[in-house]
Amino acid sequence: MADRDARRSLSQLLRVEPGSRIDLDRFDAQRTHGWKREDAELHQAEQEARLTELQERLWAEGKRSLLIVLQGIDAAGKDGTIRKVMDAFNPQGCTVTGFKVPSSEELRHDYLWRIHHHTPGKGSVAIFNRSHYEDVLIVRVHGLVPRDVWRRRYRQINDWERLLTEEGTVIRKFFLYIDRDEQRERLQARIDDPNKRWKFSASDLPEREKWDSYRKAFEDMLEKTSTKDAPWYLIPANRKWFRNLAVSTVLAETLTAMDPRYPPADPGIEDIVIPR
């Protein structure tokens, strides 16, 4: 299965088509679409090399940008994915922003205000570790705003992402999905390993209790905000090596399709001889 054709179509297999229905209870977070670990790691390295070269061209071209959004339940592997993807990118021209609980200043503005500020400039890549989607996830699950307020946000987000797209930003959104058992194991590992214990938060357990509420919120998010230009990719993330392969492959294909070009040199520059 791990031939070129299978690899080429991974994007299509994982993309949430607009209008499709999502049932996470029946989604297999172990799935690897026929990939074996050894093949995957070889191909992963290839994708990373492609990403490195394409990002340099994106930066040199300076005309378009790439926004990468990562969402997932606690312990789904957002941080690990970012480390892996960032390995491929030159930090100049790539920013990572983690969106945590909003500050009081941020809460004084609309929920997209702080997000908009961190969107990538032309030539750049921006990676969001959590994002405006928390405003239809944790905000919904905890009832932080009334139902009619979070419900209209799907439209607002689609409108706003459309603006970004039309103005030159390509958007790719990844939802890393691990199942309940996998989350239990990962949280337990954080508790058992003294070096990981700092990652465990007292809120992780009450949040886990809300699994079904989150599941419903995730499904709605995927169904209502996966658009042609800003699609969601639903990544089976129990296996970290497959998760990394999937994200790297989608990004490499995205940048390949964008086909950024080094800008042409000024005419006559090839005749210049630097004087001694």
Place this chain on the structure above:
Amino acid sequence: MADRDARRSLSQLLRVEPGSRIDLDRFDAQRTHGWKREDAELHQAEQEARLTELQERLWAEGKRSLLIVLQGIDAAGKDGTIRKVMDAFNPQGCTVTGFKVPSSEELRHDYLWRIHHHTPGKGSVAIFNRSHYEDVLIVRVHGLVPRDVWRRRYRQINDWERLLTEEGTVIRKFFLYIDRDEQRERLQARIDDPNKRWKFSASDLPEREKWDSYRKAFEDMLEKTSTKDAPWYLIPANRKWFRNLAVSTVLAETLTAMDPRYPPADPGIEDIVIPR
């Protein structure tokens, strides 16, 4: 004419109703809707007192905000209007932002990026001296982006302003209209008066040459982006005292309708006796 009823309806007279057609060539920039200068100045002072009180309540309430957008051709009186309106507002809780030629950093982002950053936080008033509307005005007239790019901006702007409205910001937009003769006189006065000469820019004359292109761009802007929640007010601005009255009246009516309330004190606070 300067009775209470006429005053009450000034907002309605000046508001650009969604779907209406605008013909600035036939618009009388001298018009005062029956107001005489002396009456106007008395009422102006009343409006300012209302604005002062209402803004304090808006700030104390801390739940909603007011965005005031000022646009107009060169010398239409944007600066003078802001000085007048700002007189009424407490500078704490009110920001003024002038949007000039974008910086190279700003140009690396979508055109609403720098604007969004300056929108008012809850409890605050923000005044924009020029705004995102320059991206369908000067940008259009000078052909800085292709036609299909500026044409889709009307929709993008409406979507974005709708987001702000839904999230708690009331938007009022003022287009100050002076006619060609009045502009000539004001520009000439800037040249003739040594104390005003700094206001005259070498670009003012070539810009004046483009009067008809700007007129068309203004008309399209007024027709396409005056919405129920974020209406344009078309202000006859040849007479400064009428312009000030009109803007102050619309703002006072807007804040009156918002009816901001001082937040209730904590229960039991009335029984507190401060100890010696």
